[in-house]
Amino acid sequence: MKLPSPAKLNLFLHITGQRSDGYHDLQTLFQLTDFCDTLTFDINEQDSVSISPDILTLPTSDNLIFKAAELLKPYRKYAYHGVDIVLEKQLPMGGGIGGGSSNAATTLLALNTLWQCGLSLQTLANLGLQLGADVPVFVMGTSAFAQGVGEQLQPVELETPYFLIIKPDCHVSTGQIFTDKHLTRDTPPIKISHALTLGGRNDCLNVVIKHNPEVNDAYLWLKNHGDAKLTGTGACLFLSFNNQQDAERLRASTPEKWQAWVCQGCNLSPTHTALNQWIEKNKA
Ligand SMILES: C[C@](O)(CO)[C@H](O)COP(=O)(O)OP(=O)(O)OC[C@H]1O[C@@H](n2ccc(N)nc2=O)[C@H](O)[C@@H]1O
Numbered sequence: 045m046k047l048p049s050p051a052k053l054n055l056f057l058h059i060t061g062q063r064s065d066g067y068h069d070l071q072t073l074f075q076l077t078d079f080c081d082t083l084t085f086d087i088n089e090q091d092s093v094s095i096s097p098d099i100l101t102l103p104t105s106d107n108l109i110f111k112a113a114e115l116l117k118p119y120r121k122y123a124y125h126g127v128d129i130v131l132e133k134q135l136p137m138g139g140g141i142g143g144g145s146s147n148a149a150t151t152l153l154a155l156n157t158l159w160q161c162g163l164s165l166q167t168l169a170n171l172g173l174q175l176g177a178d179v180p181v182f183v184m185g186t187s188a189f190a191q192g193v194g195e196q197l198q199p200v201e202l203e204t205p206y207f208l209i210i211k212p213d214c215h216v217s218t219g220q221i222f223t224d225k226h227l228t229r230d231t232p233p234i235k236i237s238h239a240l241t242l243g244g245r246n247d248c249l250n251v252v253i254k255h256n257p258e259v260n261d262a263y264l265w266l267k268n269h270g271d272a273k274l275t276g277t278g279a280c281l282f283l284s285f286n287n288q289q290d291a292e293r294l295r296a297s298t299p300e301k302w303q304a305w306v307c308q309g310c311n312l313s314p315t316h317t318a319l320n321q322w323i324e325k326n327k328a
C-alpha cells in the first residue's frame with residue numbers, strides 16, 4: 045500500500061490561553077496541501093516494524109512512524125503481523141508544516157486497514173494525539189478550524205490557492221517558542237465565521253523572528269511580494285497565489301540559500317483519497 049503524507053499550513057494561529065499542564069490553547073485554520081512525503085507499507089509475518097532508509101538524525105525508535113505502528117499493535121487482528129515501511133521524505137523536518145505528525149497519521153490510517161484493526165477515524169485521532177498535537181487533523185483528513193491544542197476539529201471547505209513555501213536554513217524549537225515569556229497568550233477567542241471570513245495572524249511570529257534572524261530575513265523578503273505568513277512555529281513561511289505560474293515565477297527568483305516549493309491547497313487529504321482508492325481496488 046503506497047500512500048502520500050501531506051503537509052499542512054496554519055493560515056492563522058491564535059493562542060488563547062495556557063492550560064495547567066503547560067500546553068497552550070489555540071485557534072487555528074489548518075489548510076491541507078498536495079505537498080507530500082510518500083510511505084509504502086508491506087505487511088510481514090514476523091511481528092516486526094522496520095523503516096527504511098535510515099534518517100541519520102532520527103533513530104528509528106524516535107520516528108513518529110515507528111511510534112504510531114507500536115501504538116496500533118494491541119489492536120491487530122493477528123498478533124504475528126508486522127510491517128516494513130519505506131519512507132520517501134520530501135517535507136522539511138521541523139518546518140512547521142507537520143511532516144512528522146502527518147507521517148504518524150498516514151501510518152495509523154494504513155495499518156488500521158492492513159492489520160484489520162477496525163478502529164474509527166475518531167479513535168485513531170484520539171490515539172494519534174499522544175504523538176503530537178497536529179496528528180488528529182491529518183487522521184481526520186480535511187482542512188479544519190481547530191481549537192483546544194488542535195484536537196477539536198470542525199471540517200471546513202477552503203479556497204484552494206497555490207502556495208509558495210520557503211524554508212529559511214534554520215530549525216525552530218517549538219518548545220522554545222511556547223515557553224518564551226513574551227509570547228502572546230491572551231488573544232480573545234473568535235467564532236468560526238470570523239475565522240473563515242476575516243482570518244487572523246500568527247501569534248508566534250514575533251517570538252520566532254526574535255530567536256531566528258534567518259526567519260526574519262526570509263519574512264522581510266517574502267513580505268515584499270504579498271501577505272507573507274508563518275506556519276505553526278516555523279521555520280517555513282508561505283504566500284498564496286491565484287495561479288500556479290505566479291507562484292512558480294517567484295519560486296524561480298527565491299534566493300538560493302532558502303529551499304522553496306510550490307504546492308496547492310486541498311480540502312480532502314491526499315492520504316484519504318489514495319486510501320479509499322486502495323480499499324475500493326482490494327475489495328473482495
Ligand atoms: C504549533 C503547531 O504546529 C500548530 O499546528 C502545533 O500545535 C505544534 O504541534 P507539535 O509540533 O505536534 O507539538 P508537540 O510535539 O505536541 O509539542 C511540542 C512542545 O510545544 C509546546 N506546545 C505545543 C502545542 C501546544 N498547543 N502548546 C504547547 O505548549 C509544548 O511545550 C510541547 O512540549
Ligand SMILES: Nc1ncnc2c1ncn2[C@@H]1O[C@H](COP(=O)(O)OP(=O)(O)OP(=O)(O)O)[C@@H](O)[C@H]1O
Nearest residue numbers: 107108137138139140141142143144145147178276
Ligand atoms: N517521520 C518523521 N518525519 C519528520 N520528523 C519526525 C518524524 N518522526 C519524528 N520526527 C521528529 O519530529 C520533529 C518535528 O518534525 P515535523 O516535521 O513534524 O515538524 P514540524 O513541521 O515543525 O511540525 P509541527 O508543525 O507539528 O510543529 C523533527 O524535528 C524530528 O525530530
